Structure formats: C-alpha cells, structure tokens
Amino acid sequence: MIDTADEFESACRILAAASGPVAVDVERASGFRYSARAYLVQVSRRDAGVFLFDPPAIGDMQALQRAIGDEEWVFHAASQDLPSLRELDLVPPRIFDTELSARLLGWPKVGLGAVVERTLGIVLKKEHSAADWSTRPMPQSWLEYAALDVEHLLDVRDLIADELAETGKLEWALEEFADELVRLPKPAPAEPWRKLNGLNKIRGRRNLAIARAFWLSRDALARELDAAPGRLVPDRSLVAAVVAQPRSKGELSSLKEFTGRQSRTQIDRWWQAFVDGRATEDLPAERVPSDALPPVRAWSGRRPEADERIKAAKPAVEAHAEFLSIPTENLLTPDHLRRVAWQPPEPLTEDAIGEALASHGARPWQIAQTAPIIRSAFVHAAQASDDTDESAS
Known part of the structure; x- marks a missing residue:
C-alpha cells in the first residue's frame, strides 16, 4: 500500500x-x-x-x-x-x-x-x-x-x-x-427520496411527507457519518414505520420491523422526523411527471400502431443480435428501440430512423446494424395493419 x-x-x-x-x-x-x-x-x-x-x-x-x-x-x-x-x-x-x-x-x-x-x-x-x-x-x-x-x-x-x-x-x-x-452520469433526481424501496406501499400525500422526512433525516445522518444509509436504518424499516403510524416515540422504538444500527440509538431523530412529516403543510404530490414511456404491455390499448411496431421490430433486432453473437442490449439499448417505435420519424426512412436513434444516444455502428432492420419491421407492421383493416371492411 x-x-x-x-x-x-x-x-x-x-x-x-x-x-x-x-x-x-x-x-x-x-x-x-x-x-x-x-x-x-x-x-x-x-x-x-x-x-x-x-x-x-x-x-x-x-x-x-x-x-x-x-x-x-x-x-x-x-x-x-x-x-x-x-x-x-x-x-x-x-x-x-x-x-x-x-x-x-x-x-x-x-x-x-x-x-x-x-x-x-x-x-x-x-x-x-x-x-x-x-x-x-x-x-x-x-x-x-x-x-x-x-x-x-x-x-x-x-x-x-x-x-x-x-x-x-x-x-x-x-x-x-x-x-x-x-458519457455523463445521469442527473440526480429532483426528489431522490422517491427511490425509497417499498414506497409503493405508502398511500396518501401525508404519509408520503412522513416518508420524505424519514429519508431526508437518514440521508443527513449518513452524510455526516459517511455511512451507507441502508446500514443505519434499512428502507424497509422506514416504510414499516410510516405504515404503522406510531403514536409515540416508544411505539416507534418497539416496532420489530424498525431495525438497523441506528434505529434505537437515534430514536429521537427518527421520532422528530415522523412528527415533522406529520405536521408539514408542504405535501408532496402522489405522482410526479415523467418522460418514461408507458409499459409495453399497455401499448395495445393506448397506441395500437406503436404496439404493432414494437412487436415487429423487437424480435427482428433480437434475431440480428443472435446472428452477430452480441447481447441484444449491447446491439441496441432497448429503450432506444421503444422510443422510436412509440414515436417514429417522418418520413420513415433509414436515415430518419438513424437520426432518431442517434438523438437517444445510439452509436454509429449500432445505427448501421439496426436502422435497416427497424425500418423494414415498421413497414411490415404498417402493411399488416392495413391488410387487417381491409379484411375487416
């Protein structure tokens, strides 16, 4: 050393x-x-x-x-x-x-x-x-x-x-x-406390405020001690405390789910966080805006034409990845394909698809390998949809 x-x-x-x-x-x-x-x-x-x-x-x-x-x-x-x-x-x-x-x-x-x-x-x-x-x-x-x-x-x-x-x-x-x-690291989320594991179990803006207060208090202590937050009090313990709604410091301390190295020695801190979260008028929104796409399983109901495109393009890209002996996610980031399928460029040319992929971060070699395959799949999906419509009419 x-x-x-x-x-x-x-x-x-x-x-x-x-x-x-x-x-x-x-x-x-x-x-x-x-x-x-x-x-x-x-x-x-x-x-x-x-x-x-x-x-x-x-x-x-x-x-x-x-x-x-x-x-x-x-x-x-x-x-x-x-x-x-x-x-x-x-x-x-x-x-x-x-x-x-x-x-x-x-x-x-x-x-x-x-x-x-x-x-x-x-x-x-x-x-x-x-x-x-x-x-x-x-x-x-x-x-x-x-x-x-x-x-x-x-x-x-x-x-x-x-x-x-x-x-x-x-x-x-x-x-x-x-x-x-x-490549730059992803920017820190505006509300990092929303990454609390198990937050989906918490309902209501008031309870979310308590969860936020717990998270912020733990984060401040972790920063002060230079310790991993989850080693002080695990996420599951914070969530359990919110769900339990203790009526006193003693009830919080006695929760069997409230564990961790600092769960008892810092009980005053955790109780104060609970009280602050319960009293604040600054209530967080239950849902926050996101640029994330809907889950693919929901596409058929929300945007059927996009559903047809992804169902045609995804297996085609996967087959080409197998031919090249490359994991699909290394041939093309799955989110890049989903975004182009959700909102394809106009006109639907290889160059336009390549520009769209590049805007999402795809590298030139990835574009060269996948843009022709994606365009062909999208065109096939559109033709199949048209044939179905004609048959139905």
Missing part, C-alpha cells in the same frame, strides 16, 4: 519511465460508506509492476495523472471506475474495456475472473469483492486480491483486441469505449 508522499512520487516516476498501456482499477466501499470515493487505486504497467495507491492518505493524485495521462488506460467495466477517478482528477485520454469487449464478443461470462480464465487459463480468487475497502490497515490478503485485478489485465487486453479484430468488431468496440469515456 502506497500511502506516503515519498512513496507516491517514487511510484509515479517508475510508471512514467515505463511504456505502453496502463491497467487501472478502483476499489470503493459501496454498501459501507455514503460516498462513492476511491479507497484504493490499482495501477499496473509493463516494466513497472503493480502499485496500490491509498487516495485518502495521498491526497493530491496529479503526479499519477502526469505519469500515465498520455496512455491508454485498460479497465474491466470502466463505467464503474471512471466516476471515482474523476473525483481524484484522474482522467484517461482513451480507454480499453475488457468487460465490454467480452460482451461484444458474445462470451457467456464476462466477470473479470471468467475473462482471465478464458484468455490466460489463470484462475483468480474473487473472495474480497464485497469488502469494506475503507478499512485501515488493509489486510494483506485484500492487497493481494486487489493486485490481481490489474496484474493480468494488459495481457487480457491484447488477446481480446486480437479477437475483436478477427471478428470484425474492433471498430465497434472503439466506438463504445469513446462513448463510455465521455
């Missing part, structure tokens, strides 16, 4: 003197801490070795950015690590993602262990994946586990790149990597 300024500067000099791509991984403390900050950054480079950096102890990580910031960074599931690295001002100029590549190659198992075993014949122990990486000092077995996450990644990258080229999918992968690198 590199956790001093001198060790850090020395490691960065060694990494800068080496050549070629750099394998990078990040360990967080998801499920234990409030933040998604990096508690360990693993870096490996040929002719340099493996380095395990402790960001909270080091602080400013810019020397590492200077050492490797001009090279390709190799990840396994980059989308998980890039946000935490950006918080440290560590930004790769370009990336290679072995997990995403394995998906494009149609491999049945795409976890790091499975990919390393398939490409190199090496079996990795994956026994500490759910560890609390904020633990200090970190056990030696955890450090060894973390090192193995990057030690073989460059060899895996080269073998996968060869197979992508052999199957004609390398350019597709490069488009995916470029998109992954610049």
Whole structure:
C-alpha cells in the first residue's frame, strides 16, 4: 500500500519511465460508506509492476495523472471506475474495456475472473469483492486480491483486441469505449427520496411527507457519518414505520420491523422526523411527471400502431443480435428501440430512423446494424395493419 508522499512520487516516476498501456482499477466501499470515493487505486504497467495507491492518505493524485495521462488506460467495466477517478482528477485520454469487449464478443461470462480464465487459463480468487475497502490497515490478503485485478489485465487486453479484430468488431468496440469515456452520469433526481424501496406501499400525500422526512433525516445522518444509509436504518424499516403510524416515540422504538444500527440509538431523530412529516403543510404530490414511456404491455390499448411496431421490430433486432453473437442490449439499448417505435420519424426512412436513434444516444455502428432492420419491421407492421383493416371492411 502506497500511502506516503515519498512513496507516491517514487511510484509515479517508475510508471512514467515505463511504456505502453496502463491497467487501472478502483476499489470503493459501496454498501459501507455514503460516498462513492476511491479507497484504493490499482495501477499496473509493463516494466513497472503493480502499485496500490491509498487516495485518502495521498491526497493530491496529479503526479499519477502526469505519469500515465498520455496512455491508454485498460479497465474491466470502466463505467464503474471512471466516476471515482474523476473525483481524484484522474482522467484517461482513451480507454480499453475488457468487460465490454467480452460482451461484444458474445462470451457467456464476462466477470473479470471468467475473462482471465478464458484468455490466460489463470484462475483468480474473487473472495474480497464485497469488502469494506475503507478499512485501515488493509489486510494483506485484500492487497493481494486487489493486485490481481490489474496484474493480468494488459495481457487480457491484447488477446481480446486480437479477437475483436478477427471478428470484425474492433471498430465497434472503439466506438463504445469513446462513448463510455465521455458519457455523463445521469442527473440526480429532483426528489431522490422517491427511490425509497417499498414506497409503493405508502398511500396518501401525508404519509408520503412522513416518508420524505424519514429519508431526508437518514440521508443527513449518513452524510455526516459517511455511512451507507441502508446500514443505519434499512428502507424497509422506514416504510414499516410510516405504515404503522406510531403514536409515540416508544411505539416507534418497539416496532420489530424498525431495525438497523441506528434505529434505537437515534430514536429521537427518527421520532422528530415522523412528527415533522406529520405536521408539514408542504405535501408532496402522489405522482410526479415523467418522460418514461408507458409499459409495453399497455401499448395495445393506448397506441395500437406503436404496439404493432414494437412487436415487429423487437424480435427482428433480437434475431440480428443472435446472428452477430452480441447481447441484444449491447446491439441496441432497448429503450432506444421503444422510443422510436412509440414515436417514429417522418418520413420513415433509414436515415430518419438513424437520426432518431442517434438523438437517444445510439452509436454509429449500432445505427448501421439496426436502422435497416427497424425500418423494414415498421413497414411490415404498417402493411399488416392495413391488410387487417381491409379484411375487416
């Protein structure tokens, strides 16, 4: 573990003197801490070795950015690590993602262990994946586990790149990597408390106000303690408290469903949240506007022509994905297809469909592979509908 300024500067000099791509991984403390900050950054480079950096102890990580910031960074599931690295001002100029590549190659198992075993014949122990990486000092077995996450990644990258080229999918992968690198995280919801698991069990604006007060109070405490909110009091406990409608602090404390590390020690806080939610005049709406489409199962009643389009296009896209040995969701994001089926462009040409898909975030290779299939399916659906109407008349 590199956790001093001198060790850090020395490691960065060694990494800068080496050549070629750099394998990078990040360990967080998801499920234990409030933040998604990096508690360990693993870096490996040929002719340099493996380095395990402790960001909270080091602080400013810019020397590492200077050492490797001009090279390709190799990840396994980059989308998980890039946000935490950006918080440290560590930004790769370009990336290679072995997990995403394995998906494009149609491999049945795409976890790091499975990919390393398939490409190199090496079996990795994956026994500490759910560890609390904020633990200090970190056990030696955890450090060894973390090192193995990057030690073989460059060899895996080269073998996968060869197979992508052999199957004609390398350019597709490069488009995916470029998109992954610049893709912005989804904006935070305006009312994050509505993500409370089990909120659908709560009826009425007053009870929703109580649920909101519980959630906000727990979130403030979690932020203060840097602890995962669900470890303080689980969602199901907050929902159970709202449903139970306790008449006193004692009744709240005695609820068997009201559990968690802070359910009893912070009972004054939770009771005050309940009282505040019950007294507020700022009642939340029971339903909030959303740009989400209706469930596909409801389309036949609400927009029959869209229902016909999705029923024709979805199996056609799935068949093409199977032909290409790519998971359907990697060939085209299902929501992109649903949106185009719900509101197709006019005129119904391949170019227009391609522009519509692009507006939703589809990459050029995805558009080239799917736009002709979607147009053909939509046209077939319209013709079948017309034939049905003529028969009925």
